[in-house]
Every structure is written in structure tokens, then in C-alpha cells.
């Protein structure tokens with residue numbers, strides 16, 4: 001499928017396709033405000049109140065400047081005593097102090113509110129990221145969107161709300177200060193408002209530029225994030241040193257950064273040019289307004305106090321108009337990113353809805369894979385090509401085959417992680433596809449070759465995803481022999497299994513594999529799928545494990561994938577895969593008698609052990 005090969009230009013086109021109408025923008029504003037309100041209702045209300053208070057305080061300052069100038073003039077004419085200046089000065093000082101106080105409370109509140117919104121957005125994003133089908137993770141376009149969403153989801157909703165609040169606050173101040181100005185020199189007001197027009201025009205264009213730049217840069221950003229991760233990751237550290245990869249990968253990082261900086265330079269030049277045009281336009285209008293003010297003064301149409309107050313009002317009003325349009329720009333810009341975030345969240349919600357079906361049965365008598373085919377996104381040949389096989393409850397089934405023959409893919413389909421493109425998997429004749437994904441997965445315990453080593457306490461590594469029960473955790477650990485390693489840890493089962501965190505400890509590869517197997521046994525599931533479960537175990541451990549396998553499974557059905565024929569031969573039924581197909585099936589003796597692929601692979605392995613040493 002083509003989605004694996006989406007390039008940045010296509011991505012930008014895709015992102016542009018979702019571009020908004022003003023109505024859509026308004027809807028986004030409503031949604032983001034609701035999000036912020038829900039995340040922190042009290043802080044949000046306080047923030048709105050403070051914004052309005054700050055606006056009124058500003059208007060109050062203009063008014064108090066006029067009072068002060070009147071009083072100064074009256075005092076200089078000798079009509080009033082200097083003491084009459086005390087009140088206007090005190091009012092101006094109090095209003096200025098209150099404005100500063102409001103500003104600092106607002107900035108703390110804003111930080112707190114931002115974090116509350118971030119937490120709530122993370123919840124949504126991680127919910128969507130864990131709900132989307134596993135197939136999505138095969139597409140680079142998905143990772144690009146995920147990256148943008150991770151960066152933008154946490155900050156943009158609040159930025160939109162901040163933008164709205166800033167716009168509203170600035171509008172209230174503008175109205176209040178504007179009213180004062182109308183009282184002094186009405187002709188100046190329309191002139192000043194005109195100053196917002198260039199800003200409005202350029203800010204919209206700037207928002208689009210920013211969004212396009214971000215979309216185009218996502219693959220480069222991801223490459224840099226990946227290289228940073230590899231160069232600093234604990235697991236990669238030994239190989240990076242052993243193969244001396246630090247320098248070449250460092251160069252690659254440098255090149256990627258160089259490309260980014262080159263593009264950033266071009267982008268910033270364009271943005272600066274645009275915003276300079278806007279600001280210059282506004283400055284010209286301001287100059288014209290002040291020119292008009294000079295004309296009014298020279299004609300004697302304004303007194304000295306009025307003229308002074310008008311200068312203050314013009315200056316303040318111009319600031320408010322700039323913040324108003326700055327707020328609009330931030331709404332525009334963040335709105336574009338939010339659209340992207342919302343589209344991602346919708347895919348998660350859709351996946352959640354799709355997964356609703358009837359609950360999977362608690363037990364089954366048989367599971368059948370019927371003519372199943374599956375092709376990975378972007379691949380030209382199918383990984384599974386008309387696979388059919390069956391197993392009955394309580395059986396131990398082995399799947400063997402050479403590298404790339406489709407064993408792990410079959411395990412993923414059996415586990416309900418991939419939907420087959422064709423064919424069905426049936427539990428007692430019922431199609432697995434109609435079952436609720438969550439309940440289906442709770443009936444299956446699957447451990448892959450590359451199982452996850454959670455940097456969590458040992459006990460949680462075993463009970464992962466199921467209800468925690470200490471006694472059952474210990475029993476599962478005993479069944480796989482993980483208990484010996486875990487009981488020797490400083491905090492026993494409470495020890496974190498990673499040096500990443502304080503007090504944590506590391507396990508060996510084989511010890512980890514026992515922990516992973518215990519995870520499979522812990523889950524009370526009728527179907528257990530183990531992909532290469534013993535590859536890291538020593539021969540004695542492997543022998544012991546398989547000797548006790550049936551006891552441990554206690555009637556559960558087990559499918560295990562293995563390259564070790566010594567473990568495979570005891571299975572009730574063996575399926576041999578080759579190039580995505582099941583080519584042979586039967587127990588060990590039947591397959592040996594058949595003299596086909598199984599017999600060949602078995603003989604090669606057996607010969608390697610029995611050949612006399614020179």
C-alpha cells in the first residue's frame with residue numbers, strides 16, 4: 001500500500017485539505033475553550049476574571065492620567081493647591097500597581113492552567129495512540145502525525161484559549177480606552193482601528209506559513225529524535241561503542257540539523273518579511289494618528305490635558321489593537337494545528353467504536369484458521385498466503401519454518417492484533433472479527449520474541465494488564481523458574497527491573513525470558529501464544545520448562561513458535577510454514593516419515609549436534 005511512502009509534500013497537501021472555514025475555526029475555538037474549562041474550571045474562571053480586570057485597569061489608567069494632568073494644570077494656574085495632586089497621583093499609582101499585580105497572578109495562573117490542559121490532552125492522545133489498530137504502526141505517515149500531535153496536543157488547545165482571552169481582554173480594554181478617546185478626540189478612533197487591518201492580513205498568512213513549515217519538517221524532526229534516542233539509549237549504548245557508531249551517526253544528526261536550520265532560516269526570513277509589512281503598516285497608521293493629533297492641538301481644538309491624555313490613550317489603544325490581532329493570529333495558528341490533533345483523536349475514537357462487538361467466549365473447544373491471507377502495508381508479497389490450520393482445546397501446537405516464513409505474523413493474527421485481509425479465524429465456528437477486541441485479547445496470552453521489558457517492579461512485569469494478585473504472581477514466577485532471580489533482588493518482587501530508576505536492577509536475557517513467560521502464565525487465558533519462548537534459556541532450563549509445560553498450562557491451549565526442534569518434537573501437532581503457507585502438518589513422527597521440509601530441517605539440526613568433533 002502506498003501509505004508507507006507518503007512524502008512531506010503529500011503530507012502538507014493532506015494537511016491543507018483539512019483547512020478551515022471561519023465557521024470551522026469558531027467551532028475549534030469553542031472546543032478548545034471547553035477543553036480548558038473542563039481541565040481546570042476554577043482556574044479558567046479566575047483567568048477570565050483577571051483578563052477583564054486587567055482591561056478595565058488599563059482604561060482606568062488613561063482616565064487617571066487625564067485627572068492628573070487636569071490637576072497639574074489647575075495647580076500651575078494657581079487655581080488649586082499642590083495638595084490636590086495627591087489624590088490623582090495616588091489613584092494612578094494604585095492602578096499601576098494593581099495592573100502589575102494582576103499581570104503576575106495571571107502569568108502563574110496561566111502556567112498552571114497550561115499544565116492542567118496538557119495533562120488532560122495527554123490522556124486523550126495516549127488513549128488514541130493505544131486504541132489505533134496495530135496496522136497503523138506500519139506507516140511512516142502515522143508516525144509523522146503522531147509526532148506532530150505529541151508536540152501540539154499539549155500546548156495548542158491552551159494557546160487557542162489564551163489567544164481568545166487575549167483578544168477578548170484587549171477588546172475590552174480597547175473599548176474602554178476607546179470610549180475615553182472618543183470623549184477627547186473622536187476623529188482619532190477610526191484612524192487607530194485602521195491600524196489593525198495590515199496586522200490581520202499578514203497574521204493569517206503567517207499562520208499558514210508556520211503550519212506548512214511544521215508539517216514539512218516533521219520527517220526531519222523525527223529523524224533527529226530517532227538519532228538522539230539511539231545515541232543516548234542505554235540498550236544501544238554498548239553497540240554504539242562496539243561498532244564506533246557515535247561519529248557516523250553524529251554526522252548524520254548534524255546533516256539533518258543543517259538541513260533543518262537551512263529551511264528554518266528561509267522560513268523565518270519569509271515570516272519576518274510578512275510580519276514587518278504588517279507592523280510597518282500599523283506604524284504608519286499610528287504616525288498618521290499622531291499627525292492628526294498634532295493638527296488638532298495646533299488648531300487649538302484640544303486643551304493641554306486632553307492632548308496629554310489623548311497621547312496616552314492612542315499609545316495604549318495601539319498596544320491593545322496589536323494584542324487583539326496577535327490573539328487572533330495565535331487562534332488562527334493553533335487552530336490549524338488543533339485540526340490535525342483532532343483528526344488524530346478521531347482515528348482513536350473510531351478504532352474504539354470499531355472494536356465494539358460481542359464478548360469473546362471464556363473457553364473454546366477448537367480454534368480454526370481458515371484460508372487466512374495478510375499483507376503488510378507497503379509490502380508487495382503477502383506474509384500469510386491462504387493459511388489454514390486448526391487446534392483443539394488443551395493441545396500444544398508448534399509452528400516451525402525458516403526465517404520470514406510468516407510464523408510471527410500468524411501469531412499476531414491469532415492474537416487478534418491484525419485483521420486478516422482474507423479468510424477468518426474462528427472460535428468454535430464463530431468469526432473472531434465480530435468479537436470485542438478487548439475481551440478477545442483478555443482471552444489470549446501472547447509473548448513475542450521482542451517482549452517488552454518494563455522498567456516497573458518485577459511483580460507488575462508479571463501481572464501486566466491483569467488484576468494484581470501477589471500469590472498468583474509468585475506462582476507464575478515459580479512455574480517458569482523466574483522466582484529464583486526475583487527473590488534474590490534487594491526488594492524482591494517490588495524491585496524495579498531497570499537501572500533507569502533509583503534502586504532498580506537488571507536481569508540477564510534468560511531471566512527476563514522467564515519473567516515474560518510468567519507474564520503469559522499469569523493471565524488466565526484459554527489460549528497461550530509463545531513466539532520463541534526459550535531462545536535465551538540454557539539447555540537445562542529449556543528441558544525443565546518443556547517437561548513441566550503441560551502441568552503449568554493446566555488444560556490451556558498453547559501455540560509456540562520455535563526454531564529448536566528438540567522442543568518442537570513433543571508438540572501434539574506441528575505446522576510447518578514456508579513463504580507464508582502451511583506446507584506440512586502432523587506430529588513429529590508423521591512429519592519425519594513424510595521426509596519433507598520438517599524432516600530436512602530437523603535432520604540438519606540433529607546432525608549439527610551429533611557430528612563427531614575433529
Ligand SMILES: Nc1ncnc2c1ncn2[C@@H]1O[C@H](COP(=O)(O)OP(=O)(O)OP(=O)(O)O)[C@@H](O)[C@H]1O
Pocket residue numbers: 138376377379382383401402403404405406407408409410
Ligand atoms: N512490519 C512488517 N512490515 C512489512 N513486512 C513485514 C513486517 N514484519 C514482517 N514482515 C515480512 O513478512 C514476512 C513474514 O515475517 P514474519 O515475522 O511473520 O516471519 P517469521 O517466520 O516469524 O520469521 P523469523 O523466524 O525470522 O522470526 C517476512 O517476509 C517479513 O519480511
